[in-house]
């Protein structure tokens with residue numbers, strides 16, 4: 001491009017000066033050399049990369065908090081300037097830190113991931129913010145601080161398996177988020193396909209794609225198999241979930257729900273550490289124990305889990321969930337020491353709802369435990385169900401397209417769809433959760449909806465007759 005430009009300027013110079021006497025020719029040649037080669041020298045100086053990009057939010061787990069995370073490719077300070085909507089713009093400011101993330105690909109690309117935690121936010125108040133430093137500020141975004149009341153009824157969008165290529169549901173999710181339809185997004189693993197590819201440029205572009213969602217509402221995540229390369233380094237470095245596990249497993253509270261996010265991948269990538277299965281299992285047990293203390297369960301009766309690979313599914317691939325003894329469900333007896341699975345643990349502690357993805361389909365299950373259906377009653381299976389309810393929602397859209405179902409599902413399979421889409425959930429109150437499935441193929445039509453109703457929670461609720 002530079003060369004082309006200067007070539008034409010050379011032509012115009014020639015026309016202009018062609019009538020001049022010969023003595024001017026030297027000056028002209030010097031000008032020619034300058035005009036045509038100086039820009040080539042300029043080309044070798046890299047641009048400055050201090051402009052913030054890939055802005056996204058997450059909830060830090062403490063009422064009145066929000067984390068703003070973004071990327072620059074040159075080192076800068078990490079600041080957020082913010083203020084209440086309608087008040088004085090950028091009235092307040094907060095400082096954070098940047099960590100250097102060096103991708104493990106050939107180019108060893110380096111980026112700075114900035115994190116600023118805002119605290120003391122007024123519950124349910126809307127804030128306007130930008131992030132960056134004196135070397136460059138982002139666009140202006142806004143978010144609503146999460147309402148910290150136990151009686152708040154948060155609205156979620158849920159999905160997994162959303163890629164950079166063929167992200168079919170993305171535009172609809174962007175628009176609905178900006179319309180204010182969601183308080184929180186749960187992305188249940190598998191991002192970008194894959195974040196590490198093209199020396200992590202796919203990760204960069206994906207994070208730019210979701211900015212129009214994630215800069216407005218907290219974007220809460222768990223890792224999937226597509227994050228596994230280089231020991232999940234793109235996932236661990238780019239997201240900022242609560243706790244000290246580099247976003248691998250954590251829990252948080254909202255309204256009447258306690259939400260647990262974990263990594264199913266510890267069961268599959270033993271090369272990154274078999275101990276991670278046990279570390280996570282012990283953490284899950286402690287977290288569930290705490291959440292089940294009567295004073296805690298009284299305030300947050302719903303326990304909801306999210307993990308990438310389901311325990312059950314009826315797809316026709318040979319994935320773990322298609323097997324009777326899936327590793328996530330029953331653990332691994334082929335390793336030493338044997339690793340416990342999660343179904344018994346979740347059942348023992350009365351987990352109400354389990355959200356999954358990985359299968360590029362939507363599937364709702366009747367209440368299930370030990371491969372058997374435990375309906376609340378035949379007429380109202382989700383009213384006081386006698387086992388956890390499972391939802392698989394991994395059809396947001398990615399380059400691998402959608403999956404197919406096997407024609408003979410087991411009796412726990414209640415509803416299935418291979419349409420691209422995503423789920424919505426509202427934790428309405430202590431007794432009611434509403435779930436629905438949106439088909440993007442059918443222009444946003446709701447193709448499935450369910451109320452889960454529980455008058456009692458916890459292990460004893462499985463055995464109680466009402």
Ligand SMILES: *[C@@H]1O[C@H](CO)[C@@H](O)[C@H](O)[C@H]1NC(C)=O
Nearest residue numbers: 046047048049073074075110
């Ligand atoms: C800015 O970042 C680019 C790309 O990583 C790098 O090549 C360049 O050396 C950096 N410049 C400074 C001043 O750090």
Ligand SMILES: *[C@@H]1O[C@H](CO)[C@@H](O)[C@H](O)[C@H]1NC(C)=O
Nearest residue numbers: 123124147148149151152153
């Ligand atoms: C938070 O939600 C509760 C329940 O919906 C509502 O009563 C309360 O007014 C909300 N808080 C604020 C500050 O809006």
Ligand SMILES: *[C@@H]1O[C@H](CO)[C@@H](O)[C@H](O)[C@H]1NC(C)=O
Nearest residue numbers: 231236246248271272273276
């Ligand atoms: C992979 O990352 C996890 C989380 O940081 C760490 O605990 C583990 O030791 C790493 N495994 C290897 C083989 O480096």
Ligand SMILES: *[C@@H]1O[C@H](CO)[C@@H](O)[C@H](O)[C@H]1NC(C)=O
Nearest residue numbers: 366373375377378379380381
């Ligand atoms: C569970 O409830 C559904 C809906 O009523 C019904 O179709 C199914 O047969 C029930 N399953 C069992 C095992 O009762």
Ligand SMILES: *[C@@H]1O[C@H](CO)[C@@H](O)[C@H](O)[C@H]1NC(C)=O
Nearest residue numbers: 428429430431432433434451
């Ligand atoms: C909980 O929400 C449901 C559905 O909106 C409603 O019927 C029920 O009365 C609510 N319960 C309480 C205690 O407000």
Ligand SMILES: [Fe+2]
Nearest residue numbers: 190224225358
């Ligand atoms: Fe997956």
